[in-house]
Amino acid sequence: MNTKELTIGFVGNPNCGKTTLFNAYTGANLKVANWPGVTVEKKEGAMRLHDETYRLVDLPGTYSLTSYTMEEMVTRQYILSDDVDVIVDVADASALERNLYLTLQLMELGKPVVLALNMMDIVQERGMEIDLHRLPEMLGIPCVPVSARKKTGLEILIHTVAHHQDKAQGEKIIHHHDLEKSQHEGVEEHHKRYAMVYSDEIEDKIDEIGERLLKKYPEETNENLRWYAIKILENDQEIKERFSLDFSDILDKDYEKEIINQKFGFIEEVIAECVANRTKKVESTDRTDRILTHPVLGLPIFLLIMACVFFLTFTVGDWLKGYFEVALEWVTETTTQGLFAMGVGEMLISLITDGILAGVGGILTFLPNIFILFLALAFLEDSGYMARVAYVMDGIMGRIGLSGRAFLPMLLGFGCTVPAVMASRVLENRRDRMKTILITPFMSCSARLPIYVLFSELFFGDKAMIAAFSMYVLGLVLAILAAFVLRILDKSEEGDMLLIELPEYKTPNAHTIRIYVWEKVKDYLSKAGTTIFVASIVMWLIMNLGLHGFTTDMNQSFGAIIGKVLVPVFAPIGLGYWQIVLALISGIAAKEVVVSSCSVLFGIGNVTTQAGMANLSELLGQMGFGPLNAYALMVFCLLYVPCMAAVATIKKETESWRLTGIMAVFQLVIAWIMAFLIFQIGSLMR
Amino acid sequence: MTLYEGEKGSTLLVLRMALPVQTERRLEVLGMLEGTRIVVVNRKKRGAMIVKIRGTRFAMGQSITRHIEVKEV
Numbered sequence: 001m002n003t004k005e006l007t008i009g010f011v012g013n014p015n016c017g018k019t020t021l022f023n024a025y026t027g028a029n030l031k032v033a034n035w036p037g038v039t040v041e042k043k044e045g046a047m048r049l050h051d052e053t054y055r056l057v058d059l060p061g062t063y064s065l066t067s068y069t070m071e072e073m074v075t076r077q078y079i080l081s082d083d084v085d086v087i088v089d090v091a092d093a094s095a096l097e098r099n100l101y102l103t104l105q106l107m108e109l110g111k112p113v114v115l116a117l118n119m120m121d122i123v124q125e126r127g128m129e130i131d132l133h134r135l136p137e138m139l140g141i142p143c144v145p146v147s148a149r150k151k152t153g154l155e156i157l158i159h160t161v162a163h164h165q166d167k168a169q170g171e172k173i174i175h176h177h178d179l180e181k182s183q184h185e186g187v188e189e190h191h192k193r194y195a196m197v198y199s200d201e202i203e204d205k206i207d208e209i210g211e212r213l214l215k216k217y218p219e220e221t222n223e224n225l226r227w228y229a230i231k232i233l234e235n236d237q238e239i240k241e242r243f244s245l246d247f248s249d250i251l252d253k254d255y256e257k258e259i260i261n262q263k264f265g266f267i268e269e270v271i272a273e274c275v276a277n278r279t280k281k282v283e284s285t286d287r288t289d290r291i292l293t294h295p296v297l298g299l300p301i302f303l304l305i306m307a308c309v310f311f312l313t314f315t316v317g318d319w320l321k322g323y324f325e326v327a328l329e330w331v332t333e334t335t336t337q338g339l340f341a342m343g344v345g346e347m348l349i350s351l352i353t354d355g356i357l358a359g360v361g362g363i364l365t366f367l368p369n370i371f372i373l374f375l376a377l378a379f380l381e382d383s384g385y386m387a388r389v390a391y392v393m394d395g396i397m398g399r400i401g402l403s404g405r406a407f408l409p410m411l412l413g414f415g416c417t418v419p420a421v422m423a424s425r426v427l428e429n430r431r432d433r434m435k436t437i438l439i440t441p442f443m444s445c446s447a448r449l450p451i452y453v454l455f456s457e458l459f460f461g462d463k464a465m466i467a468a469f470s471m472y473v474l475g476l477v478l479a480i481l482a483a484f485v486l487r488i489l490d491k492s493e494e495g496d497m498l499l500i501e502l503p504e505y506k507t508p509n510a511h512t513i514r515i516y517v518w519e520k521v522k523d524y525l526s527k528a529g530t531t532i533f534v535a536s537i538v539m540w541l542i543m544n545l546g547l548h549g550f551t552t553d554m555n556q557s558f559g560a561i562i563g564k565v566l567v568p569v570f571a572p573i574g575l576g577y578w579q580i581v582l583a584l585i586s587g588i589a590a591k592e593v594v595v596s597s598c599s600v601l602f603g604i605g606n607v608t609t610q611a612g613m614a615n616l617s618e619l620l621g622q623m624g625f626g627p628l629n630a631y632a633l634m635v636f637c638l639l640y641v642p643c644m645a646a647v648a649t650i651k652k653e654t655e656s657w658r659l660t661g662i663m664a665v666f667q668l669v670i671a672w673i674m675a676f677l678i679f680q681i682g683s684l685m686r
Numbered sequence: 687m688t689l690y691e692g693e694k695g696s697t698l699l700v701l702r703m704a705l706p707v708q709t710e711r712r713l714e715v716l717g718m719l720e721g722t723r724i725v726v727v728n729r730k731k732r733g734a735m736i737v738k739i740r741g742t743r744f745a746m747g748q749s750i751t752r753h754i755e756v757k758e759v
Contacts, residue, residue: 064715097740098717260714295730391745394734403747498734498747
């Protein structure tokens, strides 16, 4: 039995269904890891087949293997490392022409490549036909038809990989080139070994560069000499820097363009021979796009879709939340009674029920809202609509000096600021990235949702949903305003250019959505179990410890002392209550903590239930905290410094403490000013 | 004419691109080369458009389309 596990690297264009395929193999059984040094996520999973274990690595989607973007470079370096045994090139068979470009590049790397022709079900649906005998003949690599969505061909693909692991290239490559015309030395040998053979001029140059490399660096270049030579001819900076050789006499002009051209020339040849009935496509995507990307209707439709998402989040989410609350109440009661019966000390009971259960449990009851929100986002993404938003929003974004593409990170910001800030990487222009990172935290993330739900339900009755929804609108408006002001301040014209693939619409895949949502729910649960757990305990401690040790009078606690110092700062914005101040400070750990802290601070174990809310409402009412204060609080929470995780991500992405600091201060100031305006104007109108 | 002026539904032949090298390369690896036929699928009155290159749709901003010279076929 073979004990060495085989590592398979999954590479492919964006939107080729690579992740769906990967998920079909590994299920939810995967781990997400960050690349060392660079923050591009790679996913890893394992599977077993016929008593053998395979390690599967999912790499970020890419169109090519140049060294222009970070993603491409990381993918390339990883594939070239000894870690990967076989490359599975996942191609969207319904758009084979474009996908084959990456295939040709991968084949040049010299590692075993297996082409997985994904979405074969769509190919058949459209009446297209792919010649599966001719295609591998022309490319010299195995081509396996699969459908990740229908889960067909999966076992055959892995089987092929297992049998192909030692073969760099196939034995026979038969394709038409004008062999007679070629004067290049050994041209026939070339055509047998490589699928992609260039013109004489380029092949001569490749040989020349290869000879020089082999002379000076025989060990390093031995295995993929041809690849290195091609890269140098393409003037690839990263590869050129690796060898201290001067090729300027060979590189007398820009060969990269010519190489790309010839690759596509060959691809056209392949497509002409291997794909039949290409034009018979049923263009359902075009029909859908006629409505969804309509020049006038596109924008209102997008806003309507977002409104639906939030409507579902609130109504369905709240309905489910009711059951969670009942469960939490029961757990709290049973625990208290159980602990009491066991004769546990009063202090420990207080810590467990008022501290941990109130804090962590309170947050858990919001799980249904979070679940629905991410379910809706997953649906939008998997259906192919998300990319359209970039097109629809391009006009508006253009006015604030950003491309429509910058709207995608902002949209993700409705889910969580951390991946949203990371997603700003799609923008190549650094200035645009910084701008997007600055305004993304204004997009109200799901962690802020519990705050809105709690306070709007406490104070706004029937209009709770409107009050909460207004936060999202306010955040969006402020983000756009901030970007607009930045544009006025910064006169330079060059901005990021909108260029994004619009995938075919498809019925969202249940499996993909399940995995996506489960990952988010898991994040939320682990946050409740770690950050919020610790924050709840810390909160309980500073509320129950004072200058004279353990105290039951919160007014004497450390928390009260800290809060009271800051009260004057928060008084003008309607939040001059030390409990609220403390809750806001704790919210920097994670925004949900504002809610859990309120439960701990006001000593209400079941803050999200009807009884708990009535109780909290009464307590706040006695303090003179009314609807206007609540609204100011919601606005402040929307805008002030994002959670620690988000700040850390911003630091990582901007690579500057100074910028991160400026952003935090900026957000704090904006939050204070907005809350001030709302509270003061509101007070005057009363 | 430039691609920006292309009408919805028209098929155009790319003649020349005058863009920063990096943007040009990105377009090239997507299969948009001099001599490639592209179709304008959808467009806004002013601003971005959706084009089809080798069977795949792309949204492109005017900062790109204004710098691509095409001719109708």
